[in-house]
Amino acid sequence: MSYNKAPSITAETINQKVRIFTYEPCGEIVRHARRLEKEIYENPGSLPFQEIIYCNLGNPQALGQRPINFFREGVRGLREAVADGIAARDGFPSKPDNIFLTDGASSAINMMMQILIRSHEDGILCPLPEYPLYSASIILHGGTMVPYNLTEDSGWGLEIFEVKRCLEDARASGLTIRAMVVINPGNPTGQVLSITNQEEIVEFCRKEGLVILADEVYQENVYTENKRFNSFKKVARSLGYDHHDLSIVSFHSVSMGYYGECGRRGGYMEICGFGDDVIDEMYKLASLTICPNIAGQILISLVMDPPKLGDEAFEIFMVEKEETCSSLLKRAKALQKAFSGLEGVSCNKFEGAMYLFPRLRLPQAAIKAAQLEGVSPDVFYAHRLLGATGIAVVPGSGFHPVSGTSHIRCTILPGEETITAMVPRLQAFHEAFMDEFRG
The missing domain is CATH 3.90.1150.10 (Aspartate Aminotransferase, domain 1)
Structure with a gap:
């Protein structure tokens, strides 16, 4: 028996509750104002005015700063630093407009679950042993966790046939599987996926229409000589797939790595393969929390853009x-x-x-x-x-x-x-x- 692959991620296939609610202080007018400001920055003189005057929020600013500095997906300059860091790490371009700076990875994960899950008939593939944040957030947002087992005897490796079996069983039970969570390096299991394993996951998710939710918060914590960290975006791009072929969301945090700044609450998610209509809905959802804390935004930008050869530090x-x-x-x-x-x-x-x-x-x-x-x-x-x-x-x-x-x-x-x-x-x-x- 065959089942249709998951629907692509569009404004019509995300959680419609996100589309229905409105938050006009940061609504369409403000989103359009942001687009115009970008146009002014990139093409001076193209519009009949030289600046956007933001009168939309009661947001007092000290020292002449404008509300534009507190974009709900994060400060533009800091998102640019994160995007530059991702590009340097992966060898493939990263767009600041695809970066959401967040109060740690946890808030980003919760936002994605809220976007993807429409009802209990939507399932998310998750590894077992798991990091409990995933099962908790799936349950809280009304979805169904679909577990797949990691294999302890092979060093907590991921067997793609096991994931396929779980997917087929879930679809046979009437579930629509929206995404697959992969934690690399692993928590709690401490393994690092091989590049071959990652390629199998990319091919599988592309074929089945699943979003890869890549928990990559331990990317700086790799301690084995025969493996290195490779982001799922890098693996997908190396296979020749771009944003038209596959949707990937990567999560990172300042709480892990060699920096371990748990109390700073800084993180980001990079969105690849989602259309502008979905990004707009995510911006609206992010607007409800006003903005991620500035200290955390600055710190994650420093994590992704550390001192380089020639710098004093x-x-x-x-x-x-x-x-x-x-x-x-x-x-x-x-x-x-x-x-x-x-x-x-x-x-x-x-x-x-x-x-x-x-x-x-x-x-x-x-x-x-x-x-x-x-x-x-x-x-x-x-x-x-x-x-x-x-x-x-x-x-x-x-x-x-x-x-x-x-x-x-x-x-x-x-x-x-x-x-x-x-x-x-x-x-x-x-x-x-x-x-x-x-x-």
Whole structure:
């Protein structure tokens, strides 16, 4: 049995609630004013006036600044810096008009779910184990999460036949699949997708008419010699596909990487393959939050346009960056070695992001003890670990791995001295735990 591929993303196929509502202070008149201002900037003298006078908002400005500086998708000059950074990274052009600066990646992800999801009959493909933001935002916006499993035995790789099976089953149940979420490097699993895997995903989504929602917030956190980060946009363009062939939304954030500025709330999404009619609706939706914070906008522009060779700050920037990345890798290796040496625990090689996701094979007596307490085995283990050592990890069940398996997610972020002190405590606890429940 065959099913039609997903409809292309147009103003007619997005969530119609977004189209129906109006917000005239930033409505069509203002959008047209922005287009005219761009025309004035690019072609001086082409219009019978030399400036746009914005009388649309009650937005007091200090020091003579005009409201135009607070475009709802982000300050123009900062979007240009982000676009230049993307182009330098990928080797393909990026347009500032396709960049939305946001209060972190989370708000961008929520906006896209609000745009794509029309009802519970719309599904979004998501990886398992997953980052719970995706399932939560899909549910909150009334859609249906369609999970596909990553394969632990192949280093949390993505098998395209598994995704195809999930897509076909979902369509057979009556769902319309709008998009596929891919997290690369992975959270919580810490893998980096191979270029071959990415090419398979691009071909699959192009054929099936799916939007690729590319969570690329850990793009600076790659720690394996035989892989490097490649954006999905770069992969698609390298295959010869442009915006007419495939829709891709890439998310990035200042919270991750070697910078780790979580409290600054800076991020962006780059929209590729959406028409101007959809971009206008997204602008209207973004207008409801007035504008992303300026400090976050500035910081994400600096992340994408860091000091370059010849700049005064270049040498110290590179020293600090290398020190941070080298230390993160050292910490990851120490924790991976520790987990891999524990009885009944396996831990895939750390490749990227900030987490290890070791699997626990616990004694049956421990599993029964967890059942008596009404919790899953990984929650039981994590509680005991915290109570005995003060080490707080996240039970893997919160990320929905394959049923019947137990994991924990452990960040690599504690300092080197802290991890050195932590490892013996972890080892002693685990040995005592296994002895207690060995039976």
